[in-house]
Amino acid sequence: MGERYSVLRDLSAARTASPFEMARSAGLAPPQAFALGGEPHVEVLELSKRDVRDVVRDPEVRAVAPVMPTVLIQPIEDASGGRAEAEATAAATTWGVKAVGADVSTRTGADVIVAVLDTGIDGSHPAFTGMTLIQEDFSGSGIGDKQGHGTHCAGTIFGRPVEGTRIGVAPGVTRALIGKVLSDDGSGDTEGLLRGMEWALNQGAQVISMSLGFDFPGMVQQMVDRGRQPKFATSLALEAYRANLRLFDALMRMVAAREAIGTGTIVVAAAGNESERQSGPDFEIAVSLPAAAEGVIAVGALGQSATGNGLVIAPFSNTFPQISAPGVGVVSAQAGGGLRALTGTSMATPHVAGVTALWWEEVMKSPLPATASTVIARLIADAIVSPLASGVDIADRGVGLVRAP
Numbered sequence: 001m002g003e004r005y006s007v008l009r010d011l012s013a014a015r016t017a018s019p020f021e022m023a024r025s026a027g028l029a030p031p032q033a034f035a036l037g038g039e040p041h042v043e044v045l046e047l048s049k050r051d052v053r054d055v056v057r058d059p060e061v062r063a064v065a066p067v068m069p070t071v072l073i074q075p076i077e078d079a080s081g082g083r084a085e086a087e088a089t090a091a092a093t094t095w096g097v098k099a100v101g102a103d104v105s106t107r108t109g110a111d112v113i114v115a116v117l118d119t120g121i122d123g124s125h126p127a128f129t130g131m132t133l134i135q136e137d138f139s140g141s142g143i144g145d146k147q148g149h150g151t152h153c154a155g156t157i158f159g160r161p162v163e164g165t166r167i168g169v170a171p172g173v174t175r176a177l178i179g180k181v182l183s184d185d186g187s188g189d190t191e192g193l194l195r196g197m198e199w200a201l202n203q204g205a206q207v208i209s210m211s212l213g214f215d216f217p218g219m220v221q222q223m224v225d226r227g228r229q230p231k232f233a234t235s236l237a238l239e240a241y242r243a244n245l246r247l248f249d250a251l252m253r254m255v256a257a258r259e260a261i262g263t264g265t266i267v268v269a270a271a272g273n274e275s276e277r278q279s280g281p282d283f284e285i286a287v288s289l290p291a292a293a294e295g296v297i298a299v300g301a302l303g304q305s306a307t308g309n310g311l312v313i314a315p316f317s318n319t320f321p322q323i324s325a326p327g328v329g330v331v332s333a334q335a336g337g338g339l340r341a342l343t344g345t346s347m348a349t350p351h352v353a354g355v356t357a358l359w360w361e362e363v364m365k366s367p368l369p370a371t372a373s374t375v376i377a378r379l380i381a382d383a384i385v386s387p388l389a390s391g392v393d394i395a396d397r398g399v400g401l402v403r404a405p
Helices: 012-025 049-055 081-091 095-099 149-158 190-202 216-225 230-261 345-364 372-381
Strands: 003-010 040-047 061-066 069-072 113-118 132-137 175-180 187-189 207-210 212-214 266-270 297-304 311-313 323-326 330-333 339-342
Touching: 003 049, 003 190, 003 230, 040 049, 040 190, 040 230, 049 061, 061 230, 069 190, 069 216, 081 095, 081 330, 081 339, 095 323, 113 149, 113 190, 113 345, 149 175, 149 330, 149 345, 175 190, 187 190, 190 207, 190 230, 207 345, 212 266, 216 230, 230 372, 266 345, 266 372, 297 345, 323 345, 330 345, 345 372
Parallel strands: 113 175, 113 207, 132 175, 207 266, 266 297, 297 323
Antiparallel strands: 003 040, 003 061, 069 187, 069 212, 297 311, 330 339
């Protein structure tokens, strides 16, 4: 019996071959412009070692990797949640929306399509009134959000005001793609994630937001539970992690190639919550997958310093993000109704996704090329460091705090 593998194919070569058969038969080379990659298709197969060798010889195949478990990036316990909710209600706007400048931006995210790949959404929440929510389940647990993580993240991206409190960075977004890639207990696997990404791309998503990570310890434990020795299980899980990094790199190159025949898509992902800076400077973990993949905008978390001297890196936020955003005491939609405060890079990521939607609108209404490259350039160039406390390491905050147009 073999193992389950994700197989990433690029179907663009097959789709563009037939128009040039006559040219080939005449001895003429087809135009190179049509040799672009960028039509990803994911399938999951049970393969033996020999099967893997045969599959990778297929010219359509860009990468093969073992299916790995995924998990939501669990919010950090924060005793200040009640205070954050009270402050947001009193100010009528969350501190995160203000910090990124969305409250004074002339843009709202109108006409931008955003995909949220998470635990689903509570579509009946007032925060999403009047929106077109296209939901698809890739977890096997059905649409909807019993966990609450996806609802909270979606609320930060495009939620409407709830009981007079603004929670959404881009409340002008009217069409959202909700891919449930994590089940009701917050777990999933790379099969669901990759299928969700393929679906979002095919549905025309301009922004894809992912507040989740690969569950490396979970994979090790799965193998140990099946009788593998811990050392051997760790080695196999490391091999799978490396293969999945290469697969996601290949997928993101294909995403970038799509821009040549369209506007393109920007993928935003959480850096991860594994660092423990409160224990010392040596307790830092680098950005994990999928945020570590080539072309993904990795997001770190910022909090308000206790002394009021500016924003600081959250102690849990993984190092080497590309950009940072508010991630401590973030108030957003609670599944079942009302608001709640959560803390984590999961909460920082939707701030960046929302600001990305604002920049998409800005670029589409400007003389600039309306492409993902243009939007990313503006997003990165307009990040600021002035609100940050002195001494914040560039390796911890990336280019700085994301800012709305």
